[in-house]
Amino acid sequence: MKIPLPSKFIYYTNDRTASAYVRKNTLYINGLISWEKLAYDLCYALNGRKVCTYCGKTVKKSKMTLDHMFPRFFGGVSIPTNLTPACKSCNNKKSDLNYYEFKVFRTMNEKDGKRYRMSIYRKKRKIRFQRGFDLPRNWTTSMDIKDIIARPIPDDGRNQKKYQRVTHFVERYGHLPNPIVVSANDVLLEGNTIYWVAVDFGFEYVQVIKLDNVFVKLR
Protein backbone atom coordinates (compact mmCIF):
# COMPACT_ATOMS: atom_id res chain seq x y z
CA MET A 1 0.00 0.00 0.00
CA LYS A 2 1.02 3.61 -0.44
CA ILE A 3 1.00 5.63 2.74
CA PRO A 4 -0.11 9.28 2.82
CA LEU A 5 2.89 11.61 3.03
CA PRO A 6 3.29 15.36 3.60
CA SER A 7 4.63 17.19 0.54
CA LYS A 8 7.54 18.62 2.53
CA PHE A 9 9.30 16.60 5.18
CA ILE A 10 12.85 16.35 6.49
CA TYR A 11 13.87 14.35 9.51
CA TYR A 12 17.21 13.93 11.25
CA THR A 13 18.12 11.72 14.17
CA ASN A 14 19.53 13.58 17.18
CA ASP A 15 23.10 12.71 16.30
CA ARG A 16 22.49 13.46 12.60
CA THR A 17 23.84 10.07 11.54
CA ALA A 18 20.57 9.23 9.80
CA SER A 19 17.91 11.14 7.92
CA ALA A 20 14.67 10.83 6.00
CA TYR A 21 12.94 13.04 3.47
CA VAL A 22 9.94 13.11 1.15
CA ARG A 23 10.29 13.66 -2.57
CA LYS A 24 7.52 13.15 -5.16
CA ASN A 25 5.26 11.36 -2.70
CA THR A 26 8.00 8.92 -1.75
CA LEU A 27 9.78 8.66 1.59
CA TYR A 28 13.51 7.96 1.48
CA ILE A 29 15.27 6.76 4.61
CA ASN A 30 19.06 6.94 5.02
CA GLY A 31 20.67 5.01 7.84
CA LEU A 32 19.16 3.58 11.01
CA ILE A 33 16.03 5.31 12.22
CA SER A 34 13.35 4.11 14.60
CA TRP A 35 10.40 3.66 12.26
CA GLU A 36 7.89 4.37 14.97
CA LYS A 37 9.30 7.81 15.77
CA LEU A 38 9.41 8.60 12.09
CA ALA A 39 5.82 7.45 11.55
CA TYR A 40 4.61 9.62 14.45
CA ASP A 41 6.43 12.62 13.02
CA LEU A 42 4.90 11.99 9.60
CA CYS A 43 1.44 11.80 11.10
CA TYR A 44 1.83 15.13 12.90
CA ALA A 45 3.24 16.68 9.74
CA LEU A 46 0.12 15.49 7.90
CA ASN A 47 -2.53 16.33 10.50
CA GLY A 48 -1.05 18.90 12.82
CA ARG A 49 -1.19 18.30 16.57
CA LYS A 50 -3.93 20.63 17.66
CA VAL A 51 -7.32 19.13 16.86
CA CYS A 52 -8.62 15.78 18.12
CA THR A 53 -9.92 13.60 15.29
CA TYR A 54 -12.77 12.25 17.40
CA CYS A 55 -14.25 15.09 19.50
CA GLY A 56 -12.95 17.89 17.27
CA LYS A 57 -11.70 19.88 20.25
CA THR A 58 -8.52 21.92 20.11
CA VAL A 59 -6.17 20.68 22.80
CA LYS A 60 -2.75 21.60 24.18
CA LYS A 61 0.25 19.91 22.65
CA SER A 62 0.92 18.07 25.90
CA LYS A 63 -2.64 16.68 25.94
CA MET A 64 -2.42 15.36 22.38
CA THR A 65 -1.63 11.73 21.61
CA LEU A 66 -1.54 9.63 18.48
CA ASP A 67 -4.22 7.01 18.24
CA HIS A 68 -3.81 3.73 16.37
CA MET A 69 -7.09 3.70 14.41
CA PHE A 70 -6.89 -0.08 14.27
CA PRO A 71 -5.60 -0.87 17.77
CA ARG A 72 -2.17 -2.35 18.33
CA PHE A 73 -3.59 -5.31 20.22
CA PHE A 74 -5.43 -6.42 17.10
CA GLY A 75 -2.48 -5.93 14.78
CA GLY A 76 -2.64 -2.18 14.18
CA VAL A 77 0.84 -1.05 13.19
CA SER A 78 2.45 2.39 13.36
CA ILE A 79 2.02 3.69 9.83
CA PRO A 80 0.51 7.06 8.86
CA THR A 81 -2.52 5.25 7.38
CA ASN A 82 -3.26 3.91 10.85
CA LEU A 83 -2.36 6.92 13.00
CA THR A 84 -4.43 9.97 13.85
CA PRO A 85 -4.17 12.74 16.48
CA ALA A 86 -6.53 12.21 19.41
CA CYS A 87 -6.88 13.89 22.78
CA LYS A 88 -5.94 11.76 25.79
CA SER A 89 -9.56 11.47 26.87
CA CYS A 90 -10.80 10.14 23.50
CA ASN A 91 -7.80 7.84 23.16
CA ASN A 92 -8.50 6.30 26.58
CA LYS A 93 -12.21 5.90 25.88
CA LYS A 94 -11.52 4.34 22.50
CA SER A 95 -9.17 1.72 23.95
CA ASP A 96 -9.55 -1.54 21.95
CA LEU A 97 -12.20 -0.26 19.54
CA ASN A 98 -11.22 0.64 16.02
CA TYR A 99 -11.88 3.98 14.35
CA TYR A 100 -15.29 2.99 12.96
CA GLU A 101 -16.46 1.17 16.07
CA PHE A 102 -15.57 4.16 18.23
CA LYS A 103 -17.71 6.43 16.06
CA VAL A 104 -20.68 4.14 16.72
CA PHE A 105 -19.78 3.85 20.41
CA ARG A 106 -19.79 7.64 20.80
CA THR A 107 -23.44 7.85 19.77
CA MET A 108 -24.52 5.40 22.47
CA ASN A 109 -25.52 5.87 26.08
CA GLU A 110 -23.34 4.38 28.80
CA LYS A 111 -25.20 1.10 29.16
CA ASP A 112 -25.45 0.33 25.44
CA GLY A 113 -21.87 1.44 24.98
CA LYS A 114 -20.62 -1.03 27.55
CA ARG A 115 -22.53 -3.88 25.96
CA TYR A 116 -21.32 -2.91 22.48
CA ARG A 117 -17.70 -2.76 23.65
CA MET A 118 -17.90 -6.20 25.25
CA SER A 119 -19.45 -7.85 22.19
CA ILE A 120 -16.79 -6.35 19.91
CA TYR A 121 -14.01 -7.42 22.26
CA ARG A 122 -15.22 -11.01 22.44
CA LYS A 123 -15.57 -11.28 18.68
CA LYS A 124 -12.14 -9.81 18.02
CA ARG A 125 -10.30 -11.84 20.63
CA LYS A 126 -11.48 -14.87 18.69
CA ILE A 127 -10.19 -13.39 15.42
CA ARG A 128 -6.85 -12.54 17.03
CA PHE A 129 -6.35 -16.07 18.28
CA GLN A 130 -7.50 -17.70 15.07
CA ARG A 131 -5.69 -15.64 12.48
CA GLY A 132 -3.52 -13.29 14.46
CA PHE A 133 -4.94 -9.85 13.85
CA ASP A 134 -7.92 -7.85 12.69
CA LEU A 135 -7.09 -5.38 9.93
CA PRO A 136 -8.58 -4.52 6.53
CA ARG A 137 -7.60 -7.50 4.38
CA ASN A 138 -6.09 -5.43 1.59
CA TRP A 139 -3.48 -4.03 3.97
CA THR A 140 -1.56 -7.25 4.32
CA THR A 141 0.10 -9.64 1.95
CA SER A 142 2.11 -12.81 2.41
CA MET A 143 5.86 -12.72 1.92
CA ASP A 144 8.71 -15.24 1.90
CA ILE A 145 10.68 -14.53 5.05
CA LYS A 146 13.96 -15.09 3.18
CA ASP A 147 13.26 -11.97 1.08
CA ILE A 148 12.98 -9.65 4.08
CA ILE A 149 16.09 -7.60 4.86
CA ALA A 150 16.43 -7.16 8.63
CA ARG A 151 18.64 -4.50 10.16
CA PRO A 152 19.27 -3.51 13.76
CA ILE A 153 16.79 -0.75 14.48
CA PRO A 154 17.28 1.58 17.48
CA ASP A 155 14.77 1.09 20.30
CA ASP A 156 13.26 -1.97 18.69
CA GLY A 157 15.83 -4.66 19.35
CA ARG A 158 15.40 -8.22 20.48
CA ASN A 159 13.90 -7.14 23.75
CA GLN A 160 13.67 -10.16 26.02
CA LYS A 161 10.19 -9.60 27.49
CA LYS A 162 8.68 -8.76 24.14
CA TYR A 163 10.42 -11.72 22.57
CA GLN A 164 9.04 -14.06 25.22
CA ARG A 165 5.54 -12.68 24.82
CA VAL A 166 5.55 -13.32 21.08
CA THR A 167 7.12 -16.75 21.59
CA HIS A 168 4.35 -17.75 24.00
CA PHE A 169 1.71 -16.53 21.58
CA VAL A 170 3.16 -18.58 18.71
CA GLU A 171 3.47 -21.70 20.87
CA ARG A 172 -0.12 -21.38 21.94
CA TYR A 173 -1.87 -20.33 18.72
CA GLY A 174 0.52 -21.47 16.00
CA HIS A 175 0.76 -18.13 14.18
CA LEU A 176 2.24 -14.67 14.66
CA PRO A 177 0.22 -12.07 16.59
CA ASN A 178 0.97 -9.10 14.32
CA PRO A 179 2.01 -8.37 10.76
CA ILE A 180 5.45 -6.99 9.92
CA VAL A 181 5.99 -3.69 8.09
CA VAL A 182 8.48 -3.60 5.21
CA SER A 183 9.61 -0.91 2.77
CA ALA A 184 9.18 -1.15 -1.01
CA ASN A 185 12.67 -2.65 -1.20
CA ASP A 186 11.80 -5.27 1.45
CA VAL A 187 13.66 -3.73 4.39
CA LEU A 188 12.09 -4.47 7.76
CA LEU A 189 10.65 -1.28 9.30
CA GLU A 190 8.45 -2.49 12.14
CA GLY A 191 8.13 -5.88 13.80
CA ASN A 192 11.71 -6.75 14.65
CA THR A 193 10.73 -9.06 17.48
CA ILE A 194 8.02 -10.75 15.42
CA TYR A 195 10.55 -11.23 12.63
CA TRP A 196 13.11 -12.92 14.88
CA VAL A 197 10.53 -15.17 16.47
CA ALA A 198 9.35 -16.14 12.98
CA VAL A 199 12.94 -16.96 11.98
CA ASP A 200 13.54 -18.98 15.14
CA PHE A 201 10.30 -20.96 14.69
CA GLY A 202 11.14 -21.64 11.04
CA PHE A 203 8.18 -19.80 9.50
CA GLU A 204 8.53 -19.77 5.73
CA TYR A 205 5.95 -17.09 5.02
CA VAL A 206 4.85 -14.11 7.10
CA GLN A 207 2.08 -11.56 6.77
CA VAL A 208 3.52 -8.17 5.88
CA ILE A 209 2.28 -4.65 5.23
CA LYS A 210 4.40 -3.45 2.36
CA LEU A 211 4.83 0.32 2.02
CA ASP A 212 5.18 0.90 -1.72
CA ASN A 213 6.28 4.53 -1.41
CA VAL A 214 8.96 4.07 1.25
CA PHE A 215 12.55 3.25 0.29
CA VAL A 216 15.44 2.54 2.63
CA LYS A 217 18.83 3.39 1.23
CA LEU A 218 21.14 0.57 2.20
CA ARG A 219 24.81 1.21 2.74
Ligand SMILES: [Zn+2]
Ligand atom coordinates in the same frame (compact mmCIF):
# COMPACT_ATOMS: atom_id res chain seq x y z
ZN1 LIG B 1 -11.00 14.06 21.72
